[in-house]
Amino acid sequence: EDQVTQSPEALRLQEGESSSLNCSYTVSGLRGLFWYRQDPGKGPEFLFTLYSAGEEKEKERLKATLTKKESFLHITAPKPEDSATYLCAVQEGSNSGYALNFGKGTSLLVTP
Amino acid sequence: KAGVTQTPRYLIKTRGQQVTLSCSPISGHRSVSWYQQTPGQGLQFLFEYFSETQRNKGNFPGRFSGRQFSNSRSEMNVSTLELGDSALYLCASSFAGTYPNEQFFGPGTRLTVL
Numbered sequence: 001e002d003q004v005t006q007s008p009e010a011l012r013l014q015e016g017e018s019s020s021l022n023c024s025y026t027v028s029g030l031r032g033l034f035w036y037r038q039d040p041g042k043g044p045e046f047l048f049t050l051y052s053a054g055e056e057k058e059k060e061r062l063k064a065t066l067t068k069k070e071s072f073l074h075i076t077a078p079k080p081e082d083s084a085t086y087l088c089a090v091q092e093g094s095n096s097g098y099a100l101n102f103g104k105g106t107s108l109l110v111t112p
Numbered sequence: 113k114a115g116v117t118q119t120p121r122y123l124i125k126t127r128g129q130q131v132t133l134s135c136s137p138i139s140g141h142r143s144v145s146w147y148q149q150t151p152g153q154g155l156q157f158l159f160e161y162f163s164e165t166q167r168n169k170g171n172f173p174g175r176f177s178g179r180q181f182s183n184s185r186s187e188m189n190v191s192t193l194e195l196g197d198s199a200l201y202l203c204a205s206s207f208a209g210t211y212p213n214e215q216f217f218g219p220g221t222r223l224t225v226l
Contacts (some may be wrong), residue, residue: 031211031212032211032212032213032214033212034214034215036217042220043217043218043220044155045217046216049214051212089155091212097143097168098143098145098168098206098213099145099160099170100155100157100215101157102147102154104154105154
């Protein structure tokens, strides 16, 4: 069965302390891997799309990378405003249409 | 460009009742998907509509249904509500072209079933 696993479940960082979040996936045919940020009580906010192994995308302090089996979201010198839940989702396509299969997320807390 | 809008934002219902949630996609987006988010299960796919047709459905009982109108707006309905249906219901829209297909989410409707 297709599966998306994110680790760690929760992460606490001090401001400026860089780290990485992991998303491992098993799908029969990856059509896209997406990263979202979700603040409490709000809908997920789109961050990145990755498709090919070796692909990298950057936005401010965030950098997403993709291999054939996993994706990483690197956070460089985080600030308290980066605190949120980060969600990874895969899109298999074909008979699945555009449906996204989400991981459970990593809850990130950045303290001053 | 306006984002995805969902109404209502909050709902309180009792067991056995039914509920209808509404979603207006981003202008020009033709695909609308619905997801259920709970603390225990996370985000789970409910169904996807494209050109007024349900293209794909997740593993949910038949009490969950939806439809899409010619202007791409979508509604989902849950009949005979159960306590376990309490969740954040999220709508996402996409342009509907080639893969990868990016989806953009609305703020959600928080449904509480008493």
